[in-house]
Amino acid sequence: MKTPPFTRLLLAIAAMAVLSRSANAQLVADSATPSLPAVSVSRAALLPQVAYARPTQKMKLRGYLFDAFGPYPIVGAALAAGINQGDNTPPEWKQGAEAYGKRFGSDFGIAGITTTTRYALAAAFREDTLYYRCQCKGVLPRLSHAIISTFSARRGDNGHRVFSMAAVVAPYAGTMTAVYGWYPDRYSAKDALRMGNYSLLGYVGGNIALEFLYGGPHSLLSRIHLNNPHAAPAFPDPTKR
Numbered sequence: 001m002k003t004p005p006f007t008r009l010l011l012a013i014a015a016m017a018v019l020s021r022s023a024n025a026q027l028v029a030d031s032a033t034p035s036l037p038a039v040s041v042s043r044a045a046l047l048p049q050v051a052y053a054r055p056t057q058k059m060k061l062r063g064y065l066f067d068a069f070g071p072y073p074i075v076g077a078a079l080a081a082g083i084n085q086g087d088n089t090p091p092e093w094k095q096g097a098e099a100y101g102k103r104f105g106s107d108f109g110i111a112g113i114t115t116t117t118r119y120a121l122a123a124a125f126r127e128d129t130l131y132y133r134c135q136c137k138g139v140l141p142r143l144s145h146a147i148i149s150t151f152s153a154r155r156g157d158n159g160h161r162v163f164s165m166a167a168v169v170a171p172y173a174g175t176m177t178a179v180y181g182w183y184p185d186r187y188s189a190k191d192a193l194r195m196g197n198y199s200l201l202g203y204v205g206g207n208i209a210l211e212f213l214y215g216g217p218h219s220l221l222s223r224i225h226l227n228n229p230h231a232a233p234a235f236p237d238p239t240k241r
Contacts, residue, residue, distance in 0.1 A: 052159030055130055060119070063130060068115040077108035092184040106178060114174030114199065121166035127153035129166055131210050146211040150204045171203065172196035 055063075067073065081104035085095065093099045122129045132154070134145035153164035175195035179187045 052132075052154065054128060054154075054157065054159070060123075060130075064115065064119045067119075068112050073108060073111045073115070077104050077111060080107040090184050090187075106182060109182075110174040110178050110199075112174075113177050114170045117173040118166050118170035121169060122153060122164070125153075125155075125164075125166060127155055127162070127164055127166055128159065129153045129164060131207055133211055142211050143208065146207040147204055150200070150207050167203070168200070171199035175199060 081100055084103045084107070085100050088095065093102050118129060121127075131149055134142045136142060136145065148161075151164060151167055152161050153167060154160065155162045172193065175192040176189070179189070179192040179195075183191075
């Protein structure tokens with residue numbers, strides 16, 4: 001069974017992210033994020049690395065709607081469907097406009113179910129699964145942060161990091177639903193698990209892209225309002241005045 005095309009696309013983005021010269025770019029703080037008082041460097045050494053404020057329900061809803069129905073999942077599903085069409089995967093769906101529609105609907109459906117499961121489980125476990133960019137410096141620390149964030153979430157008022165069932169289960173929920181809902185009968189749980197593994201790797205690639213590729217408030221993505229709120233909010237460095 002071939003690697004899902006959208007996953008290959010995300011992993012390619014991740015590879016470019018590591019080489020990106022914009023690795024030191026910082027996110028602009030979300031308008032709902034409270035400002036932090038300036039502190040001296042000596043006092044900052046005693047503070048946590050990241051100042052954390054839990055996202056509001058409005059922010060969570062906005063993030064869910066964007067992640068599930070925004071331009072990224074639509075464009076991603078369209079690209080994946082096009083590549084699947086070229087690969088004739090699954091072959092039972094054949095070719096033509098109708099076949100492309102099936103593949104687009106399938107990829108969009110998998111992404112939607114995955115996102116819905118992620119947010120629903122996060123709410124049930126009181127987890128914050130939004131991605132927060134690392135305030136550390138250097139490629140390796142930021143790369144490690146992006147990878148660890150794929151399997152973890154923040155919990156409590158202090159935002160301590162915990163292993164996230166929502167983050168791990170969600171990719172398999174989408175592929176399992178596809179296999180038993182609309183894929184050809186020859187597909188099984190083994191195929192769903194394999195596809196889920198690739199989907200989870202896709203999340204890794206996506207987090208790496210969010211960590212490294214953001215170009216700042218004047219980037220093209222900002223100007224066309226496509227900055228993914230899943231990467232926000234970021235918080236000021238307490239060592240800086």
